[in-house]
Amino acid sequence: MNDEWDEIGYVISSNYRTEVLGCLANGPATPSRIADETDISIAHVSRALQELRERSVVELLVPEDRRKGRIYGITEKGDRVWAEMDAENLID
Numbered sequence: 362m363n364d365e366w367d368e369i370g371y372v373i374s375s376n377y378r379t380e381v382l383g384c385l386a387n388g389p390a391t392p393s394r395i396a397d398e399t400d401i402s403i404a405h406v407s408r409a410l411q412e413l414r415e416r417s418v419v420e421l422l423v424p425e426d427r428r429k430g431r432i433y434g435i436t437e438k439g440d441r442v443w444a445e446m447d448a449e450n451l452i453d
Contacts, residue, residue: 368416368442373451377401381409382435383452385419386443389434418442 372378380399384390392410396403410433413419418439422432435443446452 365438365442365445368418368438369446369449369451371416372413372418372442373446375409375412377405377409378413379446379452381406382413382418382439382443385433385435385439389422389432391430391432395433413439 372382380401381395384395384398390398392403392406395401395410396406399406401409410419414421414433417436419433420436422434423430
């Protein structure tokens with residue numbers, strides 16, 4: 362659980378990461394769909410996805426070399442992090 366608190370702290374330190382993770386908690390999505398649903402620029406969404414991927418909270422669900430139609434999903438670790446954030450009322 363200590364590792365998850367580290368991840369929670371990392372996620373909630375950025376509104377962009379929190380919004381992107383929340384969107385993916387509802388199901389897999391493309392960066393453009395996340396941008397549309399969250400009203401965040403595609404550049405910020407892409408950066409947040411990259412940061413969350415580096416922490417194994419989200420994953421790319423299509424081949425790495427695909428440039429269009431990249432679909433991201435939440436990992437099991439991401440699910441646990443999001444559930445704990447929700448349980449602790451850390452989500453606006």
